[in-house]
Amino acid sequence: AALYKIDGWGAPYFTINGAGNISVRPFGSATLPHQEIDLLKVVKKASVPKSAGGLGLQLPIIVRLPDVLKNRLESLHSAFHFAIQSNGYDSHYQGVYPVKCNQDRYIVEDIVEFGSPFRFGLEAGSKPELLLAMSCLTRGSPDAFLICNGYKDEEYISLALMARSLDLNTVIVLEQEEELDTVVETSRKLGIRPVIGLRAKLRTKHSGHFGSTSGEKGKFGLTTTQILSVARKLQRLEMLECLQLLHFHIGSQIPSTVLLADGVGEAAQIYCELARLGAGMRVIDIGGGLGIDYDGSHSSGSDVSVSYGLDEYASAVVRAIQFACDRKHVRHPIICSESGRALVSHHSVLVFEAVSSTVVEPESVGQNLAYLLDALEDESRAEYRNLMAAAVRGEYDSCLVYSDQLKKQCVEQFKDGILGLEHLAAVDALCDLVARETCATSRLHTYHVNLSIFTSIPDFWAIGQLFPIVPIHHLDRRPTVNGVLSDLTCDSDGKLDRFIGGRGSLPLHEISCGLEVGGYYLGMFLGGAYQEALGGLHNLFGGPSVVRVAHSEGPHGFAVTRAMAGPSCADVLRVMQHEPELMFEALKHRIEEHGRGDDGGDITGGLSRAFHSMPYLVYSSGDESMAAEPDE
Numbered sequence: 001a002a003l004y005k006i007d008g009w010g011a012p013y014f015t016i017n018g019a020g021n022i023s024v025r026p027f028g029s030a031t032l033p034h035q036e037i038d039l040l041k042v043v044k045k046a047s048v049p050k051s052a053g054g055l056g057l058q059l060p061i062i063v064r065l066p067d068v069l070k071n072r073l074e075s076l077h078s079a080f081h082f083a084i085q086s087n088g089y090d091s092h093y094q095g096v097y098p099v100k101c102n103q104d105r106y107i108v109e110d111i112v113e114f115g116s117p118f119r120f121g122l123e124a125g126s127k128p129e130l131l132l133a134m135s136c137l138t139r140g141s142p143d144a145f146l147i148c149n150g151y152k153d154e155e156y157i158s159l160a161l162m163a164r165s166l167d168l169n170t171v172i173v174l175e176q177e178e179e180l181d182t183v184v185e186t187s188r189k190l191g192i193r194p195v196i197g198l199r200a201k202l203r204t205k206h207s208g209h210f211g212s213t214s215g216e217k218g219k220f221g222l223t224t225t226q227i228l229s230v231a232r233k234l235q236r237l238e239m240l241e242c243l244q245l246l247h248f249h250i251g252s253q254i255p256s257t258v259l260l261a262d263g264v265g266e267a268a269q270i271y272c273e274l275a276r277l278g279a280g281m282r283v284i285d286i287g288g289g290l291g292i293d294y295d296g297s298h299s300s301g302s303d304v305s306v307s308y309g310l311d312e313y314a315s316a317v318v319r320a321i322q323f324a325c326d327r328k329h330v331r332h333p334i335i336c337s338e339s340g341r342a343l344v345s346h347h348s349v350l351v352f353e354a355v356s357s358t359v360v361e362p363e364s365v366g367q368n369l370a371y372l373l374d375a376l377e378d379e380s381r382a383e384y385r386n387l388m389a390a391a392v393r394g395e396y397d398s399c400l401v402y403s404d405q406l407k408k409q410c411v412e413q414f415k416d417g418i419l420g421l422e423h424l425a426a427v428d429a430l431c432d433l434v435a436r437e438t439c440a441t442s443r444l445h446t447y448h449v450n451l452s453i454f455t456s457i458p459d460f461w462a463i464g465q466l467f468p469i470v471p472i473h474h475l476d477r478r479p480t481v482n483g484v485l486s487d488l489t490c491d492s493d494g495k496l497d498r499f500i501g502g503r504g505s506l507p508l509h510e511i512s513c514g515l516e517v518g519g520y521y522l523g524m525f526l527g528g529a530y531q532e533a534l535g536g537l538h539n540l541f542g543g544p545s546v547v548r549v550a551h552s553e554g555p556h557g558f559a560v561t562r563a564m565a566g567p568s569c570a571d572v573l574r575v576m577q578h579e580p581e582l583m584f585e586a587l588k589h590r591i592e593e594h595g596r597g598d599d600g601g602d603i604t605g606g607l608s609r610a611f612h613s614m615p616y617l618v619y620s621s622g623d624e625s626m627a628a629e630p631d632e
C-alpha cells in the first residue's frame, strides 16, 4: 500500500485485502470487513464469457459504485450540516451537482435520488445539460435548485423559464451583463417571472492550473461595475427582488482553505452589498473547487492534492459567510455549492489490461559491434574510444555525451549510404546499453495497455493531470520492475509516463514471470469526474464497457446491477458519419464479385463480427482462475 500511497488517496474507499487485491469499501469508514468488495472478482464477473458464468464484457471496463457515490453525497452534506450547527449559522446548506463533471444518466439519476432528502439539485451549463437536469429533477426534492450557468441565448433562457413554470426551483445565473436584457424580454414574452442570480468575477485568484479563469482578468462573470449596473437596471424595472443568488467559482481544485476563505469572504461582501441595495438575496452559491487528494500527500503545493478534507472545507465556508453577514447585519443565506469533482471522482474505477511488456535486452549489443567498429570512420572511432575511456573512469555524464555524438555521426553515415542497417542496429543497442547503465530511468519496461488515453484519461494528455494507477491484484507480491504504460493509439502522446509521487515510472509485476499475458489488470482511480465527458475518439477507440456494482449481502459481497458493453466499431464509425450498414453491403457485394467461392460465408460472418465488436484488442482471458464466481 505504501508503494502506491493507497492509504493517502484511497481512504476510506480503497484498500488491499488478504488476497493481495484491491478491495472497495462501499460505505467508506462505516464499511464492515465482510462488506468489502474485491475488485478483481468484479472484473472477472464482468469480463468472463457468458458461457463461463460471466457477463462477457470486453475490457477496458469502468466499474461504477453507487454506494460510494451515496457516501460522498452524504459526507458532503453532513460536513456542512455539522459546520452550520457548530457555528450557530442561521440557515442551511443545499448543494447542486454540476452535470458537466459526468452527465451519465445513471450518475445524475442516482445523485437526484440519493440527494432528495437533502434538497440536492443540479447545475447545467448548456441547453442539453439543462434538458437532462429538468427531466431528472422532476423526480427530485421540490426545493432542489436547478442552477442555470454558462453562456445563454434566448432559447436557453426560454427553456430555463419553462422549467420555472414547471415548478422546478430554477435560477438563471447571469454570466454576462448582456444576458439580463434577454432574460427580461423573454420573461415578459412568456409571462414567467424569473429568479435571477449573477456570477461575480472575484479579485481573489487561485494560482494553480485550474485557477486560470479566476481573478479580475478571468473569462467568466461580472465585474463590480457590471454588478452595480445590473442591480440598478433591475431596480428601474421593479425587478430587484428577482435577484436572489450570488455565484462565483474561483476554479477547480482550490488548494487550501486560506484561499477558499479569502474568496468566500470577498463574495460574501458582494452578497451583503446587494442585500443593502435592496435585492431579494437568499442564496450564496460558492461554485465548485472542493478538491481531491489524487496523490495522497495532503498538500497545497500542486494541482494533484489539497491540504483539507470535507469538514475543514465546510467549516471555512460557513465561517467566512457568517463573519461577513454578521458584521453587516445581513440574514445568513442558504449556502449552495457546485461540487462536482469531489462528489463523483471516487465512485468510478477504470480497469484495463496490460497485454505485453518490452525492454531492450543487453544481449542484443554484442553481435554487430565488431562489425560496426570495422566500418566506422576515424572520427567516429575516436568517439567510441572516448566513450569506453569515460566508462572506465566512471564518468557517466560524459558517456552519455559521447554515445549521443557517436549515434548522430552514425545516423549521418547511414543516410550517406556508408553504414548498413546492421551497423545502425549495433549503435542503437550500444547507446541503449549506455543509457541503461548510466541512468536508472532507462531501465524502464514499456507495458502495452489495452486502452486509449485520449478516450479514457484525456486530462493526462491535455493538462498533465495525474491519477493514481495501481495493479488491482498481486499486491501481496513486491513488484520487480519499473514501467511506463503505452496505449493502443498510433500517437506518441498515448503514453502514461508520469505518476503520482513525482515518479517517472510505476512499480509493476513482470508479466513474463508467472503472470498470464492479458491477465494483468491495472486500475485508474478517482477518475469519475470530467474524463468521460472530455474523452475523444482518437483512432476511433470509443468508451469502455461499464458495470454498476452494488453491495449485496450474498457470499461475494456485490451484485452487478447494470452491465453495458462499450461502443462497437459500428457505433464509433457512425459518429464520424460513416454508415456501417452501407459499408457492410458494399463489402458483401465485393465478396460476391471477388470472393473465392467457399470462403465467402466466412468472410461475411467475420465482417459482421468486426462491425459489432468493440475497437479494443480481444484477449482470451485464458486460465482457470479467470472463471467467474457463480451468480448470487
Ligand code: PLP
Binding pocket: 098, 101, 149, 249, 251, 252, 253, 287, 288, 289, 290, 338, 339, 340, 341, 342, 529
Ligand atoms: N461550477 C462551475 C461554474 C464550474 O466551472 C465548475 C468546474 O470547473 C464546477 C462548478 C465544478 O467544479 P469542481 O469539479 O471543482 O467541483
